[in-house]
Amino acid sequence: MFSPSSLDSHSDIVQLIDESKNFSTSINDFLHKVKLNGAGLDYHIVSVFGSQSTGKSTLLNALFNTDFDVMSEIKRQQTTKGIWMARAQTSSRLLKQPSPDGEEASSEEDTTTDQESKILVMDVEGTDGRERGDDQDFERKSALFALATSEVIIINIWEHQVGLYQGANMALLKTVFEVNLSLFKDHQSKSLILFVIRDHIGVTPLSNLSNTLTADLNRIWESLSKPADMVDPKLDEFFDLQFTALPHKILQPEQFSSGTSNLGTRFTDPDNSEYVFKKKYHRNVPIDGWSFYAGNVWQQIELNKDLDLPTQQILVARFRCDEIANQSWDLFEQELLELKKHIDAKLQSDKEIDENFLTVGNLIKHTRSSAMLVFDEFASKYAKAVYETKRKELLSRIDSELINIYKNHLTKLLKLSLVRFETKFAENLSKNLGFLVSIDSSELTTKEFFLSNANNASADDGVFVFDDEFTTLDEEINKIKAIRRNNEISKIISRAMKKIKPVLSEKIKDVFKNPNEDTWDRIYDEFNSISQMALSRMNSSTITCDTGVIDFGVGAYVEDNQKGVLEFKKQAWINFEKIIKGDVCRPENVLNRLLERFDELFRFDENGAPIVWKPSDNIEAVYLKAKNNALLLLPIFCEAKLKDGTRITPGVSIAEEEEDNLKNERDFNDFDLFEIEKRPFSAILTDKQKEEISNKFKKQCDLLYIESKRSTIQSITQ
Ligand code: GDP
Ligand code: MG
Known part of the structure; x- marks a missing residue:
């Protein structure tokens, strides 16, 4: 039955x-x-x-x-x-055939599993x-x-x-x-x-x-x-x-x-x-x-x-989407708490900071998506318009909580990226990768680091943007790069200066051993060829750039390179001036030079043998000739003027000091530019100095003359 x-x-x-x-x-x-x-x-x-x-x-x-x-x-x-x-x-049980006696299959025989x-x-x-x-x-x-x-x-x-x-x-x-x-x-x-x-x-x-x-x-x-x-x-x-x-x-x-x-x-x-x-x-x-x-x-x-069933469907959609949104929000709040705890804990220990950034980033994303995942899973089945509206509401609520955390994260990430840039750069330099490769690859890896971490934490739908921070990163890196490049150019210049200074000084001194009317022409030529050579050497060590400007090989822009060349010229002229005014043409050196010339003419004969005066000698005439002859050199020392009358003038301004980084690299210890009165380059000695030298020289000549005279008298009386 x-x-x-x-x-x-x-x-x-x-x-x-x-x-x-x-x-x-x-x-x-x-x-x-x-x-x-x-x-x-x-x-x-x-x-x-x-x-x-x-x-x-x-x-x-x-x-x-x-x-x-x-x-x-x-x-x-x-x-x-x-x-x-x-x-x-x-x-499956429904499909089962009844047992032959017409009874329903008993429970013991039923081995079918629940088909859900x-x-x-x-x-x-x-x-x-x-x-x-x-x-x-x-x-x-x-x-x-x-x-x-x-x-x-x-x-x-x-x-x-x-x-x-x-x-x-x-x-x-x-x-x-x-x-x-x-x-x-x-x-x-x-x-x-x-x-x-x-x-x-x-x-x-x-x-x-x-x-x-x-x-x-x-x-x-x-x-x-x-x-x-x-x-x-x-x-x-x-x-x-x-x-x-x-x-x-x-x-x-x-x-x-x-x-x-x-x-x-x-x-x-x-x-x-x-x-x-x-x-x-x-x-x-x-x-x-x-x-x-x-x-x-x-x-x-x-x-x-x-x-009205459509209305009922909307009502249920609103009701349920609200309920689901509340559940998702509760879940979000729990996750948010965890996230904040995590960040606090990480802030306390600053070990493995890079790793921390990755985990924080992942967590931010996870906190957002896990709540939304729950919402989507259940709410997406309701009336689309209601679901979408409620989704937006929930998401903007969640995002408004997360955005500050994300922005803080970005700020830290930005700082960390800049630190990384410097360390990477130093590391690359120490590996001898060269300045340009070192700085460029550090920039690349730093930006990659920033982008991957910022992306990692950002939401997929582009709500959390990091364009501003990335722009800031780019600007900051560029600033550092500009400073580094300038420093590098300065270093290159000062290295070059160190090399050319002794050569220049030697050449100038050489020329001044025999001053004559084309002394300055020769000096000027020497200066030009030495500095030109130095410049071309700097250039040849790197790729020559299309613009024809010297490329210092530090990845600087044309303007930077141009600035570098100007600075090089300026430094060259400063050094040139230092050698001339601070050394070779210093008043005491000029005086010595005149005395030497006087000596050569007055105390030595044509063969370079010391003259022994005899009473019959016209000492005075020789003395006067030697003195006048030596004094003829004085104007040469006074003014840097070429044979054709042109005064030597630097092609660059060397008087004013610009507020730039190159200034720090300069070495003013051995010669203070400001000791030199603000006079044109070509004005070597002042009239006063000239007069002093002349007076001192004459006095010394006179002494020498008197001494010579006395020596003849003595030789007679003996
Ligand atoms: P319901 O009120 O429509 O749910 O009917 P029930 O399922 O409670 O069954 C009412 C009566 O009809 C029960 O006594 C059943 O045994 C009987 N019954 C069930 N199926 C059939 C059928 O196929 N034919 C006939 N004549 N009676 C049936
Ligand atoms: Mg019934």
């Missing part, structure tokens, strides 16, 4: 709406219990309609292996009250509930509710009721159609009506029965008063129809069993041509919002308000 209670069903069941028309508050618990709470949109709802005691619950139990109450054969009183919901059980069916089944109280008397209200309301929520509506009907237009079922159908018209004016959702003709004897083929039913349905449809704003709505715009028949369960148990098994595949096998769960039937309410949605729908129905 069939006894549904003997089924080993682990079905869980919930009374959605009780006999007092109250909507259950434990739907979410139920969904949780039957493990459907995370199913998103991947679930289906099927409900059954039909007259009282037509075997509806029996059918559902047989089809879905549920455990709905079935009227006992003996008492014959209404069992299903209100609306119940259960999750369909293992679909995604079907929720609603058993609706019989429509002509005699216990309710003529309470048409619940009938109408439950029909509305089932339509608003179900994808498939099974209409259970006895074979002998087919064609009885006046039958209770037809009255129900009229109600169903009517409420449907008011529900789905916009044709947004279609539903499937599946007629299950019970106690099918087999004399009348199913096709005849379905034709009769279809004709009846169309007749009912025609008779409906349609909303005025609808232009001749057609039945098939709102409903798809399917028909099936089942033999008498008690009289033909085996056929009934195989019939339900076959019918079951329409619910479980998407490859079945009559598969019932088409996408278009889905109400598109994610399961976690279903309780809210269904509750609202029921409330509207109860209040006899117009049921």
Whole structure:
């Protein structure tokens, strides 16, 4: 004997709406219990309609292996009250053939595993509930509710009721159609009506029965008063129809069993041509919002308000997206706390700072994305517009918390990058990579370091930008580079100066050994050729640049190189001036030079042998000649003038000191430029100095002359 209670069903069941028309508050618990709470949109709802005691619950139990109450054969009183919901059980079991003795498979034999069916089944109280008397209200309301929520509506009907237009079922159908018209004016959702003709004897083929039913349905449809704003709505715009028949369960148990098994595949096998769960039937309410949605729908129905399903969908979307956003926010706050703790801890230890930056960056990104991931997973299934709005809201809330952390992170990253730049540069230099390669590769690796870390922490959708910081980094690096380049140019120049100074000094001294009218021409030539050579040497050590300007090989711009060349010239002239005015043409040296010349002429003969004066010698004449001759040299020392009368003038300004970095590199120790009065380069000695030299010279000459005179007198007296 069939006894549904003997089924080993682990079905869980919930009374959605009780006999007092109250909507259950434990739907979410139920969904949780039957493990459907995370199913998103991947679930289906099927409900059954039909007259009282037509075997509806029996059918559902047989089809879905549920455990709905079935009227006992003996008492014959209404069992299903209100609306119940259960999750369909293992679909494979539905396909099982019954045992030969006609009994249901026992639990011991059942080895099938739970297929995690995604079907929720609603058993609706019989429509002509005699216990309710003529309470048409619940009938109408439950029909509305089932339509608003179900994808498939099974209409259970006895074979002998087919064609009885006046039958209770037809009255129900009229109600169903009517409420449907008011529900789905916009044709947004279609539903499937599946007629299950019970106690099918087999004399009348199913096709005849379905034709009769279809004709009846169309007749009912025609008779409906349609909303005025609808232009001749057609039945098939709102409903798809399917028909099936089942033999008498008690009289033909085996056929009934195989019939339900076959019918079951329409619910479980998407490859079945009559598969019932088409996408278009889905109400598109994610399961976690279903309780809210269904509750609202029921409330509207109860209040006899117009049921506007699209609005209900928006409402549930708002409600659930808010809930999900709050959950995501809570999660975010926890993560944020962790992030802050992490940053504080890292700030305290400054070891392995690079590593820390990576972890902080990753954490910032993670903190943002993990909250959003949760939100997206659940909220994305709701009405797109609502989801997107709520997403923006949540994200901007999260970002406003994270942006400061991110900006701080960038500031630290910027500082660290600059430090890294300097260290890398020093490292590269110590590896003898050369100035240009060293600085360029340090810049490259520093920028890569910054970008990868900034990117690492930044959000994928470009909310956290770092353009400003990167620009600052670039500017700072350029500043450092400019200083370094200038320093490098200065170093190159001062190295060159160190080399040319002794050579220049030697050459000048050499020329001054024999001063004459083209002394300055020779000196000027020497100076020019030595400095030109030094310049070209600097240039030849590097790639000659197209602009024709000396390239110092430090990656400087043309202007920097030009500045360097000017500085080089300036330094060369300064050194030149130092040698001339600070050494060779210093008054005492000039005096010595004159005395030497006087000596050469007065005390030595043409062969360079010392003259021994005889009393007969005209000492005075020789003395005067030597003296005048030596004095002729003095003007040469006084002014740097070429033979053609041109005064030697530096091509660059050497008097003024510019505020630049090159200045620091200069070595003024051995000669202070400011000792030299502000006179043109060519003005070597002042008139006063000239006069002093001349006087001193004459005095010394006189002494020498007197001495010589005395020596002859002595030689006579001896
Ligand atoms: P419901 O009120 O429509 O849910 O009907 P039930 O499933 O509770 O069944 C009512 C009675 O009909 C029970 O006593 C069942 O044993 C009986 N019944 C179930 N299936 C069939 C069937 O296929 N044919 C007939 N004649 N009776 C059935
Ligand atoms: Mg029932």
